[in-house]
Amino acid sequence: xxxxxxxxxxxxxxxxxxxxxxxxxxxxxxxxxxxxxxxxxxxxxxxxxxxxxxxxxxxxxxxxxxxxxxxxxxxxxxxxxxxxxxxxxxxxxxxxxxxxxxxxxxxxxxxxxxxxxxxxxxxxxxxxxxxxxxxxxxxxxxxxxxxxxxxxxxxxxxxxxxxxxxxxxxxxxxxxxxxxxxxxxxxxxxxxxxxxxxxxxxxxxxxxxxxxxxxxxxxxxxxxxxxxxxxxxxxxxxxxxxxxxxxxxxxxxxxxxxxxxxxxxxxxxxxxxxxxxxxxxxxx
Amino acid sequence: xxxxxxxxxxxxxxxxxxxxxxxxxxxxxxxxxxxxxxxxxxxxxxxxxxxxxxxxxxxxxxxxxxxxxxxxxxxxxxxxxxxxxxxxxxxxxxxxxxxxxxxxxxxxxxxxxxxxxxxxxxxxxxxxxxxxxxxxxxxxxxxxxxxxxxxxxxxxxxxxxxxxxxxxxxxxxxxxxxxxxxxxxxxxxxxxxxxxxxxxxxxxxxxxxxxxxxxxxxxxxxxxxxxxxxxxxxxxxxxxxxxxxxxxxxxxxxxxxxxxxxxxxxxxxxxxxxxxxxxx
Numbered sequence: 001x002x003x004x005x006x007x008x009x010x011x012x013x014x015x016x017x018x019x020x021x022x023x024x025x026x027x028x029x030x031x032x033x034x035x036x037x038x039x040x041x042x043x044x045x046x047x048x049x050x051x052x053x054x055x056x057x058x059x060x061x062x063x064x065x066x067x068x069x070x071x072x073x074x075x076x077x078x079x080x081x082x083x084x085x086x087x088x089x090x091x092x093x094x095x096x097x098x099x100x101x102x103x104x105x106x107x108x109x110x111x112x113x114x115x116x117x118x119x120x121x122x123x124x125x126x127x128x129x130x131x132x133x134x135x136x137x138x139x140x141x142x143x144x145x146x147x148x149x150x151x152x153x154x155x156x157x158x159x160x161x162x163x164x165x166x167x168x169x170x171x172x173x174x175x176x177x178x179x180x181x182x183x184x185x186x187x188x189x190x191x192x193x194x195x196x197x198x199x200x201x202x203x204x205x206x207x208x209x210x211x212x213x214x215x216x217x218x219x220x221x222x223x224x225x226x227x228x229x230x231x232x233x234x235x236x237x238x239x240x241x242x243x244x245x246x247x248x249x250x251x252x253x254x255x256x257x258x259x260x261x262x263x264x265x266x267x268x269x270x271x272x273x274x275x276x277x278x279x280x281x282x283x284x
Numbered sequence: 285x286x287x288x289x290x291x292x293x294x295x296x297x298x299x300x301x302x303x304x305x306x307x308x309x310x311x312x313x314x315x316x317x318x319x320x321x322x323x324x325x326x327x328x329x330x331x332x333x334x335x336x337x338x339x340x341x342x343x344x345x346x347x348x349x350x351x352x353x354x355x356x357x358x359x360x361x362x363x364x365x366x367x368x369x370x371x372x373x374x375x376x377x378x379x380x381x382x383x384x385x386x387x388x389x390x391x392x393x394x395x396x397x398x399x400x401x402x403x404x405x406x407x408x409x410x411x412x413x414x415x416x417x418x419x420x421x422x423x424x425x426x427x428x429x430x431x432x433x434x435x436x437x438x439x440x441x442x443x444x445x446x447x448x449x450x451x452x453x454x455x456x457x458x459x460x461x462x463x464x465x466x467x468x469x470x471x472x473x474x475x476x477x478x479x480x481x482x483x484x485x486x487x488x489x490x491x492x493x494x495x496x497x498x499x500x501x502x503x504x505x506x507x508x509x510x511x512x513x514x515x516x517x518x519x520x521x522x523x524x525x526x527x528x529x530x531x532x533x534x535x536x537x538x539x540x541x542x543x544x545x546x547x548x549x550x551x552x553x554x555x556x557x558x559x560x561x562x563x564x
Contacts, residue, residue: 012379015372020393023428027408090297113489114535118528122311224401
């Protein structure tokens with residue numbers, strides 16, 4: 001490569017690199033630095049203390065919150081994977097015309113481009129005390145009084161997660177499925193495999209990269225979430241994100257920062273484990 | 285599976301798919317209907333008449349905070365983010381076609397930007413501004429925070445697009461004496477235009493709807509998702525749904541415009557075939 005061309009290349013990536021430097025690397029570094037700071041009720045004081053970490057890790061609330069967040073992530077992961085895989089499988093292998101495939105795929109992805117907050121709010125008329133679910137069940141005579149757990153509970157939190165994030169599973173898994181050579185399926189059938197055997201022994205292993213990418217998205221989003229838990233649980237459930245937000249609103253910035261560092265390490269650990277299953281660059 | 289009559293598996297999976305679509309769209313359609321609730325109507329069914337009462341209510345400033353202002357800010361911010369996302373992703377996509385020193389690191393930074401939880405980015409930028417003594421604002425800190433979310437998407441899309449791009453078009457242009465700039469302007473951009481529109485759609489809608497990354501970065505003046513979130517805690521009338529309908533309307537408009545222009549470009553391309561020679 002000649003000199004001019006090298007400079008052109010660097011110029012071309014400069015905006016991207018600058019944004020990542022200023023708004024990703026420096027802020028994360030700031031969090032790490034501030035997590036060692038001291039603080040009182042009005043200000044943060046530069047220092048090098050391990051106290052924020054000590055207080056965080058020695059509190060049983062922290063461990064319970066992390067456990068609950070991991071539990072949300074695990075349940076959401078399992079449900080979105082199951083639903084996302086089934087939906088992608090239907091569109092990729094049971095819909096015959098490619099136009100129809102595109103239309104159905106778009107139908108699944110359009111909600112991704114609309115507001116999450118609004119999509120959460122839209123559950124109120126369904127799940128509320130006088131919502132559609134309760135009135136229907138009461139009219140059918142199945143229950144005598146409204147079910148309270150429908151809105152503002154762990155149930156509604158998981159429901160909202162599945163509602164919001166299943167398409168993060170559908171898209172990469174669908175992408176993996178569309179790359180599978182159709183003659184492999186024919187070969188499997190000719191060799192006497194049933195539809196189910198083909199699914200388990202041929203399609204599923206070839207979808208692993210898509211499944212890994214979708215899982216990374218869903219798990220990292222749920223691990224860092226705070227608004228869904230706040231809105232859908234009505235303050236009844238906790239999450240790590242919510243814990244940080246509470247510390248922030250009490251102006252305990254170093255405490256929030258220490259929590260952020262712990263969360264970041266945990267998330268990166270989970271992602272690193274999943275990345276071993278897939279080479280993302282190959283998937284594009 | 286590919287020929288002949290549909291088996292039971294098809295109908296079973298088809299039914300599952302329909303339920304999934306109902307699950308995706310049902311709630312949003314419900315608040316769409318409920319936003320036309322009569323003046324005495326509540327947050328749930330039944331409808332107490334049909335009216336535009338709650339939409340009028342939305343634009344009365346004292347009722348629901350600063351809806352018009354936050355909408356305006358979110359639209360402006362979304363367009364700025366869209367523009368930068370398209371230009372920066374495209375130019376980075378061009379560069380990433382050849383290996384350069386640091387390309388690996390930059391790629392992993394983009395992936396990191398996707399997987400680091402949004403609230404950490406928000407918190408980090410908020411803290412940074414506090415430490416530096418700067419005031420966060422929607423056009424500075426929130427703008428940067430949104431770009432850390434839209435740029436990785438844009439970049440990954442450009443990777444996928446350039447992997448499928450036939451470089452012989454560019455070579456042909458060069459042999460015919462086009463400069464690099466002319467090649468990009470008259471060959472690469474027109475061919476990739478539909479994908480660039482797609483990247484723009486990501487840029488605009490992701491920014492327009494972003495909540496967590498705006499939380500500690502928007503400063504004094506709220507963007508729309510923050511405003512809506514604030515309303516959920518103190519507004520208990522269908523005006524909330526009216527807001528939802530308007531917001532979703534803007535998103536749907538953006539999606540429809542993108543899809544229409546992509547379809548239009550495709551049609552035009554098949555109709556005209558090549559436009560060789562017209563550029564000069």
